[in-house]
Every structure is written in C-alpha cells, then in structure tokens.
Amino acid sequence: MNHLLDLDTYPIDRPDSPEYAALVANCRARLAADGMFDLPGFMRAEVTKAAAEATKPAMATASFRHARKHNIYFRDTVEGLAEDHPALAKVETVNHTLTADQLVGNPVIDLYEWPPFARFLAETMGKDALYRMDDPMARVNVQASRAGEALNWHFDRSEFTTTILLQSPEQGGELEYRSNLRSAEDPNYDGVAALLRGEDPDVKKVKLHPGALNVFRGVNTLHRVVQVQGPTERIVAIFAFFDRPGVIMTAKEQIGFYGRAVAA
Numbered sequence: 001m002n003h004l005l006d007l008d009t010y011p012i013d014r015p016d017s018p019e020y021a022a023l024v025a026n027c028r029a030r031l032a033a034d035g036m037f038d039l040p041g042f043m044r045a046e047v048t049k050a051a052a053e054a055t056k057p058a059m060a061t062a063s064f065r066h067a068r069k070h071n072i073y074f075r076d077t078v079e080g081l082a083e084d085h086p087a088l089a090k091v092e093t094v095n096h097t098l099t100a101d102q103l104v105g106n107p108v109i110d111l112y113e114w115p116p117f118a119r120f121l122a123e124t125m126g127k128d129a130l131y132r133m134d135d136p137m138a139r140v141n142v143q144a145s146r147a148g149e150a151l152n153w154h155f156d157r158s159e160f161t162t163t164i165l166l167q168s169p170e171q172g173g174e175l176e177y178r179s180n181l182r183s184a185e186d187p188n189y190d191g192v193a194a195l196l197r198g199e200d201p202d203v204k205k206v207k208l209h210p211g212a213l214n215v216f217r218g219v220n221t222l223h224r225v226v227q228v229q230g231p232t233e234r235i236v237a238i239f240a241f242f243d244r245p246g247v248i249m250t251a252k253e254q255i256g257f258y259g260r261a262v263a264a
C-alpha cells in the first residue's frame with residue numbers, strides 16, 4: 001500500500017507502533033472537538049490524480065445524474081414536526097455518481113479492500129470493528145459535481161462519513177459543516193431552521209485538498225458541499241463501512257440512489 005498511501009506520515013500499516021497510537025489519539029481528539037478530522041496527503045498525489053483521471057470516461061458516459069429536492073433529513077415527514085416547519089425547508093442537490101461496480105481497478109477500491117484501512121477508521125471512531133459492505137454498488141462511490149452543482153445541506157444516515165477528495169474545482173467545493181447541531185436527545189429544529197436561514201454563526205468551512213482523507217460525524221453534523229464554480233469538476237470518493245459485516249441495499253434503495261439495481 002506504500003505506493004498508494006503516505007504510510008510514513010500515517011503508519012496505518014503498523015498498528016502496534018507508538019506512531020500509530022499517537023495518530024489514532026490525535027484523530028479521536030479532533031473528532032471529539034470538531035466532529036471531523038482530515039489527513040492531508042493521505043493518498044499520494046500522483047495516485048490521487050490517476051484515480052481521478054480513471055473515473056472520467058465512465059463519469060462522462062455512464063454515471064447516474066442525481067438531481068433532487070430534499071430536506072436535510074431526506075424524509076418526507078418528521079414525526080412531531082409540522083409540514084411547513086422551516087427545518088423541513090427543501091434544498092436542491094445535483095451530482096453524478098459512479099458505483100463500486102463501475103470503479104473496478106481504481107485505487108480507491110484497493111484501499112477499501114485493504115483490512116488495515118477499516119481497522120484504522122474503527123479505532124479513530126472508538127469502535128471495536130468496522131466492516132465493508134457486500135453491496136456491489138454502495139461499497140464505494142465516486143461523486144462528481146460540476147459548475148452550479150453540489151450536495152446540499154443534510155444529516156447523514158450513517159454515524160460517520162469517510163471520503164477522499166480526488167479533484168478540486170477552481171472555486172467552491174468546500175465542505176461546510178456545523179458540528180453538534182443536534183443530539184440523540186435534542187433534534188434542535190429551531191437551530192436547524194436558523195442555520196438554513198443563514199443565521200448560524202458556528203458554521204465552519206474546510207477546504208480539502210486532493211488526497212486528503214476526511215472523516216466526520218455526519219449524523220449530528222449538518223453539512224453541505226459549496227456549489228462548484230468553473231470548468232473543473234469536484235470529484236470525491238466515498239467509502240461505506242458498517243458495524244456489522246454483510247450489509248447490502250435492497251433493489252429499491254439501489255434504484256433510489258443509483259437509478260439501477262445490481263444483485264449482490
């Protein structure tokens with residue numbers, strides 16, 4: 001993996017070393033403080049560039065253009081919330097997705113399949129273990145956003161989201177986020193509504209660079225990608241891990257996310 005990743009700076013292949021323990025401790029502290037950590041230069045620059053380039057033919061011809069209006073919960077109704085509550089205000093998302101079955105041979109798949117990666121992520125999140133999905137599409141996705149496009153405000157359905165940015169646009173494409181906007185006990189609908197009105201002073205913005213590993217607690221961190229400007233697409237790889245092995249999507253979920261279904 002040394003040819004793909006900067007294992008000198010990030011020794012995730014040496015889980016028994018003191019350097020590994022220090023790295024994990026640092027990531028955990030940042031997750032606790034900010035709901036996020038990123039590791040710049042995690043994937044080597046030339047590999048990152050090659051991985052981005054390799055997605056382009058399929059992105060141009062075979063990706064799923066996903067354009068939708070949604071609220072930040074991706075749900076039609078939220079129990080206890082009036083339909084016209086401003087926390088349910090709709091935003092628009094447009095992006096283009098390639099699924100794992102369309103990424104065969106891409107370094108992002110090699111990384112996903114490498115057991116120390118899941119082990120390292122689990123340790124940063126304070127979990128006993130994390131498992132890859134068995135879903136042929138959802139395991140790893142690559143999303144492209146073009147000028148005028150972006151993934152809009154949302155909470156994630158999974159507790160954590162793990163990405164590697166493969167290509168930056170000229171302008172836009174930063175990740176905007178607000179950690180701890182809600183908790184398991186308090187949905188904080190008024191806080192959500194204030195943020196959607198642009199009135200939350202605690203929104204932060206991070207500009208990731210290609211090759212950076214980014215992990216964030218998306219379940220309680222409201223987040224969006226800032227609209228892309230200019231001719232260069234923002235391209236990001238998204239890795240799906242679960243607390244248990246063997247997770248797959250239903251055909252209905254696959255069609256909802258990707259416009260087609262592929263059996264496991």
Ligand SMILES: O=C(O)CCC(=O)C(=O)O
Binds near residue numbers: 151161163175218238
């Ligand atoms: O593109 C990104 O950086 C964030 C992706 C994201 O929020 C998601 O996949 O849920």
Ligand SMILES: [Fe+2]
Binds near residue numbers: 154156161218223
């Ligand atoms: Fe997300």
